[in-house]
Amino acid sequence: MDLNLKGKVALVTGGSRGIGRAVAQCLLEEGCNVAICSRGLTQLEATVAELSNKGRIIGVATDVTKESEAHRFVERALKDFGRVDILINNAGTHVRATVESTTVQILEQQLRDKVFGFFTMIKAVLPTMQRQRDGRIINIVGQAARHPHPDRFPSGVTNAALMAMTKSVGDAVARDNIRVNAVCPQYIESELLASLIEREMRQRGVDRAAAAAGFTRANPLGRTGQPSEVADLVAFLVSDCANFVAASSVSIDGGYQRYVFG
Amino acid sequence: MDLWLTGKTALITGGSSGIGLVVARKLMTEGCRVAICGRDKSKLEKAVMSLNSPAVKGFVADICEPMQVETLIQDVVKSFAGIDIVVSNAGTHLPGRVDEISSDQLCRHFRTKVTGAWDLARCVAPLMKEKGTGRFIVIIGQAGKVPQANAIASAVVNAAQHAFVKSLSDELAPFGILVNAVCPSRIISPLTEGLALHNEIYLGRSLDQQESRWGAEVPLGHWGTPEDVANAVVFLASKRAEFIVGTNIDVDGGHQRSIF
Numbered sequence: 001m002d003l004n005l006k007g008k009v010a011l012v013t014g015g016s017r018g019i020g021r022a023v024a025q026c027l028l029e030e031g032c033n034v035a036i037c038s039r040g041l042t043q044l045e046a047t048v049a050e051l052s053n054k055g056r057i058i059g060v061a062t063d064v065t066k067e068s069e070a071h072r073f074v075e076r077a078l079k080d081f082g083r084v085d086i087l088i089n090n091a092g093t094h095v096r097a098t099v100e101s102t103t104v105q106i107l108e109q110q111l112r113d114k115v116f117g118f119f120t121m122i123k124a125v126l127p128t129m130q131r132q133r134d135g136r137i138i139n140i141v142g143q144a145a146r147h148p149h150p151d152r153f154p155s156g157v158t159n160a161a162l163m164a165m166t167k168s169v170g171d172a173v174a175r176d177n178i179r180v181n182a183v184c185p186q187y188i189e190s191e192l193l194a195s196l197i198e199r200e201m202r203q204r205g206v207d208r209a210a211a212a213a214g215f216t217r218a219n220p221l222g223r224t225g226q227p228s229e230v231a232d233l234v235a236f237l238v239s240d241c242a243n244f245v246a247a248s249s250v251s252i253d254g255g256y257q258r259y260v261f262g
Numbered sequence: 263m264d265l266w267l268t269g270k271t272a273l274i275t276g277g278s279s280g281i282g283l284v285v286a287r288k289l290m291t292e293g294c295r296v297a298i299c300g301r302d303k304s305k306l307e308k309a310v311m312s313l314n315s316p317a318v319k320g321f322v323a324d325i326c327e328p329m330q331v332e333t334l335i336q337d338v339v340k341s342f343a344g345i346d347i348v349v350s351n352a353g354t355h356l357p358g359r360v361d362e363i364s365s366d367q368l369c370r371h372f373r374t375k376v377t378g379a380w381d382l383a384r385c386v387a388p389l390m391k392e393k394g395t396g397r398f399i400v401i402i403g404q405a406g407k408v409p410q411a412n413a414i415a416s417a418v419v420n421a422a423q424h425a426f427v428k429s430l431s432d433e434l435a436p437f438g439i440l441v442n443a444v445c446p447s448r449i450i451s452p453l454t455e456g457l458a459l460h461n462e463i464y465l466g467r468s469l470d471q472q473e474s475r476w477g478a479e480v481p482l483g484h485w486g487t488p489e490d491v492a493n494a495v496v497f498l499a500s501k502r503a504e505f506i507v508g509t510n511i512d513v514d515g516g517h518q519r520s521i522f
Contacts, residue, residue: 001292001496003263030263146522167521174481174516175474220435225505232502235263241493244449244486247516255435255507260428261407261421262509262522 003239006031009081010238011074013037013064013121014091016047018190019140022227023088026235028055032086035077037062056081064091064117067124074124084128086238089118090140094192095154096199102153110154115161122169126178135178136238139166140230141249143186146257163249170247179246181237186253187215188225219254265500268293271342272499273335275299275325275382276352278309280451281401284488285349288496290315294347297338299323325352325378326370335385344393347499348386350379351401356415357457363415371415376422383430387439396439397499400427401491402510404447407518410462424510431508440507442498446491447514448480466519480515 010027014020015036024034024047033056038044041061048059058080062073077084092113097106118139129135141162148156163182170180187193193215200211216222233252236242251257272289276282277298286309290296295317300306301324310320319341323334338345353374356363379400390396405413406420424443431441448454463477471477479485494511497503512518 001263001265001493001500163521167519170516171481175483177482179482219507220432221440221505221507222436229502229505232263233506236497236502239263241497242490242513244482244490244513244515245494245511246480246482248512248514248518249522250506250511251509252506253509254505255431255509257509259522260424261520 001241003030003235003241005235005239008032008085009035009077009083010086010088011035011037011077011084011121011125012088012090013062013117015088016040016043016059018192019185019188019227019230020088020090021047022231023090023234024057025051025054026228026231027086028057030235031055033057033081035060035073035081037064037073038091039063064121065112067120070120070124074128078128083132084125085132085135087121087125087135087137088140088234089121089138091117094142094144094152094196096152096196097154098151099153107154107157110158111161114158115165118162119165126173129178130173130176133177135173135176137169137178137180138234138237139180139182141166141182141184143184143251143253143257145184146251146259146262166249167247174246179242181245181247182249183230183234183237184249184251184253184257185225185230186251186256187219188227188230190227193224219256221254223254225252225254263502265292265496265502267496267500269295270346270499271295271297271338271344272347272349273297273299273338273345274349274351275378278302278306278320281446281449281488281491282349282351283309283312284492285351285495286318287313288489288492289347289499290317292496292500295342297321297342299325299334299352325382326373328381331378331381332385335382335389339389345386345389346395347397347399348382349399349401349495349499350382352378355403355405355413355454355457356419357413358415359412360414368415368418371419372422375419376426379423379426387434390434390439391437394438396434398430398434398439398441399495399498400441400443401495402427402443402445404445404512404514404518407445407520408447408462427510428508435507440504442506442508443510444491444494444498445510445512445514445518446486447512447517448485449488449491449513450485451488480517482515484515486513486515
């Protein structure tokens with residue numbers, strides 16, 4: 001399947017590790033020029049060095065919740081690559097806490113990182129994409145949006161807001177030929193999942209196998225996913241092969257989510 | 263992107279025209295051996311000829327008849343020594359209001375789209391379980407997610423298809439068989455020619471959206487093609503989609519209104 005992504009310019013936030021890094025690698029392999037950003041410079045530089053044999057990649061240390069930094073990231077990509085075709089909003093993490101243990105500060109921080117961070121990046125790339133009359137935006141939104149369990153209150157609230165944002169922005173800019181979609185992963189093998197497994201071991205006093213089983217049992221496929229599997233879906237959705245997929249979402253979770261129509 | 267589909271065998275029901283035929287062509291291009299099934303022998307033969315490949319064979323069967331489905335699967339397995347991918351696509355859109363559609367018509371529609379797929383699953387699941395791998399993809403028109411006064415029969419039947427896909431997926435995923443759906447809407451095809459749009463142009467729409475004719479032309483502002491639908495099917499059938507299970511991809515230009 002020819003994805004026709006050669007020469008396209010892609011921005012990946014949170015691109016130095018985990019899913020973001022896998023997306024950057026996949027898009028490089030499909031012939032994109034890629035700009036990644038993350039807050040920490042050390043990991044960012046290491047990832048750029050590791051992926052640089054796959055194609056043209058730059059890294060820009062950026063806190064996407066800060067408007068000026070988000071704009072600087074986009075401007076740097078424009079200067080180096082001449083256009084911006086694709087934005088992958090991925091920066092931020094999953095925050096577990098109950099209603100009781102969630103403080104206003106914790107919730108505010110999560111909303112700031114994800115809702116404001118994604119929104120700020122979208123605002124930063126929109127004028128360019130509107131001028132080009134072509135753009136593809138993917139929001140990576142964990143399945144806490146569909147399953148806001150009591151122990152993941154901050155992520156549940158935040159991710160549901162991101163789903164509303166995906167549809168609203170997607171509706172608003174579709175006529176500019178900008179396709180906005182969400183990709184909804186769950187239980188992908190990354191540092192995040194490793195830390196969640198360790199947390200379960202600590203909190204429940206169980207061994208690694210028992211803690212890991214709690215995750216693999218939660219989907220009918222019975223295994224965790226790989227960041228590269230999420231990256232393949234992202235690459236398909238930003239490609240010309242998905243030109244009629246807009247303002248929607250696709251789950252990639254081994255069957256975890258329980259919605260009939262979702 | 264290499265989809266690693268070379269040498270896989272795919273069966274597409276309702277494969278002699280429209281979306282089904284384009285899915286067949288795309289899977290063939292990706293290196294699959296393709297069985298297309300239809301009710302009408304001459305239409306089917308014409309479709310096989312149009313694909314012009316020794317990797318394609320036609321099979322006459324009516325999906326509504328359980329015995330015919332059984333024979334179909336036996337014949338495909340005999341011809342291709344196995345079956346890796348099923349695309350359940352047979353059936354059409356049934357427009358009309360409740361006073362225009364008899365319960366008999368509704369049941370016939372249900373037989374094609376739900377019990378037809380049910381029998382297909384019953385016949386192929388044991389074969390796929392034995393191999394420990396397989397794909398089952400159902401095409402579900404967006405009437406399943408988008409209610410419409412003039413498409414009540416399609417809405418009811420398509421919603422049942424969604425329940426079927428999610429439940430079947432839960433049942434078969436532990437065996438490595440991945441069940442998913444692709445949900446098209448506003449696709450240019452013989453099926454949608456002269457499709458009458460009613461109050462859905464206005465219901466739930468803001469004045470802005472009413473004036474820009476969203477309900478008719480979708481947020482993207484144009485209709486899609488059968489190729490758009492086929493691309494999603496082929497991706498889901500591929501090795502690139504091994505963690506996508508029990509879900510669906512909307513190929514509708516943003517038409518459906520749920521944020522989930």
